[in-house]
Amino acid sequence: MRRALLFVGFLALGWAAWDTGADPVRLARGVPFILDFLWRTIPPDPRVLPSALAGALTTVEIALLGTAVAAVLALPLGFVSARNVAPAPLFYPARTVLNFFRSVDTLVYALVFVAAVGLGPFPGVLAVVAYTTTSLAKLYGEAIEGIEPGPVDAITATGATRLQILRFGVLPQVLPLFLSYVLYRLETNIRAATVLGFVGAGGIGFYLQTYLRMIDYPAASTVLLVTVAMVMIVDGVSSRLRDRLV
C-alpha cells in the first residue's frame, strides 16, 4: 500500500516536471542572464528612495488597515464556524461559504476591487479585508473548537445567557490565540500587499513594476531593498509581540 502510494507520488511529480517543461539544462543556460540582471541592479539608485519609502508606507497602511478591519469582521464568522458553539444549521453553511471565499487569493480580489472602485490603495485595502476576514474566521473557528469545555460548563451552570457564556467561558480562552493569528496575518499581508501595486491596487509594488518595465534596474533594486527592509521590520516587531502573547 505504502509502496503503491510512493510510486503514484513519483509518477505524478514526474508528469508535472514534464508538463511544466522543467529542465535543468534550460535553467543552467539562464544563469548568465540572472547574473547579468543582478549586475545591472548595482549600484541601487538612491534618487528613487523617497518614492520607494512612500510606496512602502502605503503598503504598510494597506496591510495594517485591512488586517485590523478583517480581525473584527472575522469575529462573528469565527463563532458561527466553530462546531462546538454554533448550532448545526449555522455551522455547515458558514463553513462552506468561508471555504469558498478563502480559496480566492488577495491578488485576485484586488483585480476585482480595482475594477469596482478604481485604481489606488483603497481597492488594495478591500482586497486584504476580503481575504483576511475569511482566513482569520477559519483560524478563529478552529481555536474555539480547541477550548476546554470545563469553564464553559461552569459558566453555563451559573444561569448565564448564551452571549455571557461566549464572553466569559469561551473568549478568555481564545483571545490570546486570536491576537497571535491577527499578527501572523499582518506579517503575511505585508508580503501580499507588496505585489498589489502590480494590478493597480497601490503601494510599493507599483514602483517595482514601473521601474522593471522601464528597464531601470538600479531604481528597481532600491525598491526591492526597501521592500525587504520593510518586511523584515514588520516581521520582527510582530513576532516579538506574538512571543509575549502565548
Next chain:
Amino acid sequence: MIEVRGLRVVLPPDTVAVDGVDLLVNAGEFVVILGRSGAGKTTFLRALNRLVEPTAGTIRVAGRAVTGAGRGELREARRRIAVIFQQFNLVRRASVQENVLAGRLGYVRALPSVLGRFPPDDRALALECLAQVGLAHLAERRADTLSGGEQQRVAIARALAQSPDVILADEPTASLDPQLTSSIMDILRRINVERRLTLVVSQHQLETALAYATRIVGFRRGRVGFDGPPSALSPAVIAAIYGDGDAA
C-alpha cells in the same frame, strides 16, 4: 428541595448512565452520593441542571421545574443551583475576582456584564464570598497561578456568589492531594450548617462520605442501591456498592 422522578439518561450513542432514579432531597441535607467510578454519579449531577439532557423523567429543584423548562426558565433554575466541579473549571486567564464574579452572571443584566460592567453590590458580594473561603488576599491574582486547593476554594466562592438554594459538587476533592480533602469538605460542611444550604456531593472515598454526610445515596450501575443515614451503611451494603462481581 430536589425532586427527581424516573430519571433516565442515555449518553450517545447508547450508554445508559442513569437508569431510573427517584430521589427526594430535603432542604438542609448533606447528601453524599457514593459509588465506583462509572456508576453514573457525574451524569446524575450534571442532569440535575441539564448540563446533560435527561432522556426521561422529571426534575424539580427549589420549587422550579428543571425538565421541560424553556430557555429563560432554565437559566432562572440554574442560577439557584451552584455546581462545583472535580477539575475546578475556573477560567484560567481571568483573575480570581472575575471568576467569582461569574457566579453573578445569572442575576446581572447581560449586556453591561458582557462589556465588563457589574453593579457595585454584585462586586461586593463576590469579594465577600471570596473572603468566606479565606482567599480575599488573592483577588487580583490570575486563577491559574493558584494551587489546586486554592482553585477549588475559588470555585466554592463562585458557587456561593450564585446565592444558591442547592450546591452540587462532583467529586470536589478527587483532583487534590489527600490532605486537602478535609479542608475542602470542611468548607462545604460549614456552608451546609451555617447557611442551611442543601448539598449533594459525589464521592468515591468511603471514609470521607461517612465523615461528612447526613445521608448517603449509593449508586450502582446507574441506579440507587442504598439510601439512608451513614450509620445504616453495613459492610454488606458497602460490598454491594463497591463490589465488582457484575461490573461492566
